[in-house]
Amino acid sequence: MAWFFGYIIFIGLVLGAGYLIVARTMGQPVAKRNIGYALPWMLVGLAIALIPTLVTLGGPTIWNSFYLTYVILTGLWLISWPLRKRKAGGLLLNAGRTWHNKCLFWIGLVEVVVAAIITWISWVSLTDFPNASNTVVHTSLKIAFWWMLAILIVSLGLNRLELRENGLCFLYNFIPWQRMKSYAWETNYPNTLTIRLQPRMVFLPGIMSIRVPEAQRDRIDQILKDCISFSPPDSLALS
Template identity: 35%
Template sequence: MSLNLEFVAFFLGFVAIALAIGYGICRVLLGPQAATRNLLYAGPWLLFGAVLAIALSLAGRFGLVGLYALYTGGVLFWLISWPLRKRSAGDLLHSIGPTSQNKIFLWVGLFQVGLAIAMTLLLLDRVTGGLVTGLGIASGIVQIAFWWSLALLFILLGRSNLEIREHGLCYLYAWQPWARVEAFGWDDDKPNTLILKLLPRSFISRRFITLTIPVDQKATVDDLIDDYLAEADLATEMDIAQGIEPPSQPD
């Protein structure tokens, strides 16, 4: 096995472009401070992407197919298990509905549907025709399933709601227990952007997350969360923790 430098360069280029697009979207939706924080958080994932690209290059074509299979199975299990996991969050107190981030996921999902259709057409020759093999059929089916599971994931994320529940927040098919949240606050750039300070589960876990709340629901959300969490100036704290110079205050 040899290292495929062309594949590694392509993979890292794709990751870099995705980070740039994500930064641009976050800057528009959440403001420059939040966008910079998210970009700094993405740094370790870029390193992980480099390691993954090298590993996949060494593993060859079937290593990538194996990754497709693991990802597809993980996505389907995560989505199917959501109703059971959601019960742990307790009774619904308030449904905020979809946020600006959800709309982005939905548009990405629609784009992924088109991409999945294109990839399905390209991969049909692996599962049909007189020259196909059993291994080729399995490889083609796994790759087709991967692209459709990716589209399904983004569409369902885009159609999900942000909910305040008895034991935590439900968002994007996951829930954040109140016990794992130290405090909450509101961003300086975008006053309707909710910031949560988390108790990290590991050294790579995010310490802060941001959620865009509709302006007309900010007061309701603030009152409900205030019953469970202490409010703090988390925007400044995030900037200091990540080495970002807080904006100077006018005299």
Template identity: 35%
Template sequence: MEWFWVLLIFFVVIVGSLWFGYLTEEKMVGPEAARRNSRSATPLFLFWLPLSGFALFFVVEQLGRYGWVSFHILYAVSISAWWMSWFFRKQEAGSLLADVGRTPQSKFLFWIGLLQVALVVFQTWLFFTSTLTRSPEYSSLYLEISRLVLWWSIAGFTIAVGLNKLEFRENGICLVHSLMRWQRINSYTWETDKSNVLTIRFKPRFPLLPSFASLAIPANHQEVVSRILAERLVGKRL
């Protein structure tokens, strides 16, 4: 019976995340692009995330007493290394063609990051106050510390992504601390219901991962971006 409630809560969280993501994206890029992107992201939420979640739970449980501590630390180190190494990875992108600035999506993520920081500050305060009033076991103490390290890393990563700018460069498009090379892009189009929204269809790194990205381009950059895309993606406009 316990597993039933766990699965039910997991399902509600997944469906709620999809619905919230759709409503948020609809405001930013329009209903047509939001529907397309949601359909593209559905396998990620309904297949990859549940599968990886159950696999992770099984593996960590097999590691024994400090399994979750190890996972928290490794995950925190990996995401911190990812966004801190962007300065070096960005060198592969080549010379700058157009700096579009922060997109509505990145600004939204920035505020999400600030909310995460507020929650982690509260969790940190609870941890220190409870630690001063009791003497937890070492395993419990390590688990709580590692969990805080993980949450601080996630909050820092979200803020870093929120501060990231959308750039069109010689070798591809820089967004969310990643380089999407021109070769990965299958096609692009400007949305009809929201003319400043650029939708890109690209090759996902793994099957069933999202293959669309919609970006709101400021009006003063739209002409420059259109010219760059026409030069770099010849014959790929829909």
């Protein structure tokens, strides 16, 4: 059970640090909303953390399946972005990298270091079992998983906020204008854009906040006024 309590402590530290950073850069209302949105995903992480108990029943096959599935799905998601992006139409404004992108980029660099360390440790461990083919497969998939995770986070960090004819492109996602109900700028943090939108699934958040580059704020505001039916501030209550 030590790993379980360790996970709970780790999640608490992550939530606390995340809240302080977001509250300082984007305001407490945004930080509170982000905490609420993050909790369900933390529960998903807890479920994943429980997977080791299944390993005793199914052996490394369960981990191998998990690693392989993640690598394939994540790789396809990244590679398919140019095709998915076509739905967004022509470019109206390339707003550049946001605060979120820059944070993810540095987190991605840390993940690259983690992946490199895991690769080295795994390579050393293989020397102890040079003829065990199942160990080689398991280790290779584990290494591929950690490098794919690093590639994903770095890619998100290098991605840019784009406003296009049919919607907004952010973090490898296309959000059509039709899904956006209204928008507003945070009062105390004028570069923080908050958009109320129609979530694709019930459990997904209905509000998205982005800290945009200051130089692009006015241009973004003008495009949003033209593309979103309702204008701020009356259409969106931020609390």
